[in-house]
Amino acid sequence: MISLNRITALLFSLLLTLGLAGCGEQNKSDTATTSTAKVETIRWKMVTTWPKNFPGLGTGANNLAEKINQLSGGRLQVKVYGSGELVPAMETFDAVSRGTAQMGHGAAYYWKGKNATFQFFSTVPFGLTAQEMNGWLYNGGGLELWQEAYAKHNLIPMPAGNMGVQMGGWFNKEIKTIDDLKGLKMRIPGLGGEVLNRAGGTPVNLPGGELYSAMQSGTIDATEWVGPYNDLAFGFHKVAKYYYFPGWHEPGTSLEAIINKEAFSALPKDLQAIVLNACKLANHEMLAEYTARNNDALVTLVEKHQVQIKRFPDDVLNKLRSLSDEVVAELAKKDAFSQKVFDSYSSYRKKVMAWHEYSERAYLNVRAEK
Numbered sequence: 001m002i003s004l005n006r007i008t009a010l011l012f013s014l015l016l017t018l019g020l021a022g023c024g025e026q027n028k029s030d031t032a033t034t035s036t037a038k039v040e041t042i043r044w045k046m047v048t049t050w051p052k053n054f055p056g057l058g059t060g061a062n063n064l065a066e067k068i069n070q071l072s073g074g075r076l077q078v079k080v081y082g083s084g085e086l087v088p089a090m091e092t093f094d095a096v097s098r099g100t101a102q103m104g105h106g107a108a109y110y111w112k113g114k115n116a117t118f119q120f121f122s123t124v125p126f127g128l129t130a131q132e133m134n135g136w137l138y139n140g141g142g143l144e145l146w147q148e149a150y151a152k153h154n155l156i157p158m159p160a161g162n163m164g165v166q167m168g169g170w171f172n173k174e175i176k177t178i179d180d181l182k183g184l185k186m187r188i189p190g191l192g193g194e195v196l197n198r199a200g201g202t203p204v205n206l207p208g209g210e211l212y213s214a215m216q217s218g219t220i221d222a223t224e225w226v227g228p229y230n231d232l233a234f235g236f237h238k239v240a241k242y243y244y245f246p247g248w249h250e251p252g253t254s255l256e257a258i259i260n261k262e263a264f265s266a267l268p269k270d271l272q273a274i275v276l277n278a279c280k281l282a283n284h285e286m287l288a289e290y291t292a293r294n295n296d297a298l299v300t301l302v303e304k305h306q307v308q309i310k311r312f313p314d315d316v317l318n319k320l321r322s323l324s325d326e327v328v329a330e331l332a333k334k335d336a337f338s339q340k341v342f343d344s345y346s347s348y349r350k351k352v353m354a355w356h357e358y359s360e361r362a363y364l365n366v367r368a369e370k
């Protein structure tokens with residue numbers, strides 16, 4: 001297996017080669033015209049759905065921008081804006097689509113109002129894990145479908161982060177049966193929200209920065225966010241008693257970088273390659289960061305803050321799974337393109353699940369055996 005460091009080293013050497021090739025041409029034309037010509041600096045704005053510098057997510061967007069700045073040798077400089085700095089979180093998609101900013105960082109399920117099918121490109125309840133999602137997007141036809149979907153909106157999407165399996169959320173009452181979800185006003189985005197709706201709850205879609213005060217004031221009864229690393233940073237343990245798992249609704253959410261098509265087309269080829277490959281690096285690095293940091297944060301939540309961790313009962317999860325199957329299947333019937341995305345996703349999910357019975361799950365089970 002090739003390590004990430006090795007891949008990074010290979011990428012740097014590839015980019016170095018491209019950069020040198022570019023310099024060669026530049027020098028040739030400089031010699032023919034003037035000796036004072038200098039390399040042009042292109043400046044881009046990146047708007048995000050995250051609070052500025054928020055651990056993991058905001059810093060993940062910063063990391064992507066820094067990668068582009070570094071790999072381009074400063075020729076393409078990307079400035080990151082937190083939610084609300086240039087546009088509100090939920091206007092990220094439109095801002096990049098119309099060119100107010102050249103790039104954005106967020107998640108496709110935030111834009112379900114534009115097209116409900118976009119949600120397949122972030123996460124589906126009881127769907128793919130982070131590892132499986134990367135397989136579908138990079139090697140299973142998923143990214144081509146995603147690019148087709150966003151092309152109509154003048155955007156190029158790239159996977160640009162993943163947090164792994166999330167937690168189920170913060171509650172102030174115990175969830176013992178499916179009826180305990182009735183009347184519950186919970187922040188839960190995407191298709192998971194629709195599943196909660198069918199279970200009798202009221203889903204609310206709020207950006208992360210508003211969740212703590214919404215829990216504190218009682219505007220919402222419960223919230224999910226991400227996992228221990230991010231949830232500790234927001235301090236949800238101060239406003240909720242129980243921390244439930246597993247995150248059935250977000251088993252491996254793919255975050256996105258979105259790029260304005262005209263801005264991308266205007267770049268020279270080597271800078272285009274740098275932008276796309278920087279997204280790949282940022283995608284892998286975020287998952288590595290979350291895998292390492294969630295562990296420590298979980299210990300802090302339990303040992304320092306005495307958070308009560310609870311598992312959703314099997315009956316509740318079984319009911320949520322059957323409601324999820326209904327919701328996802330109905331989404332596929334919306335139009336021909338939705339059906340195409342659903343068919344690609346479902347057929348990959350079926351095959352990868354069969355393989356992971358023998359590989360990931362079999363190994364994790366045997367490792368846990370005493």
Ligand code: CA
Nearest residue numbers: 224225226250
């Ligand atoms: Ca979440």
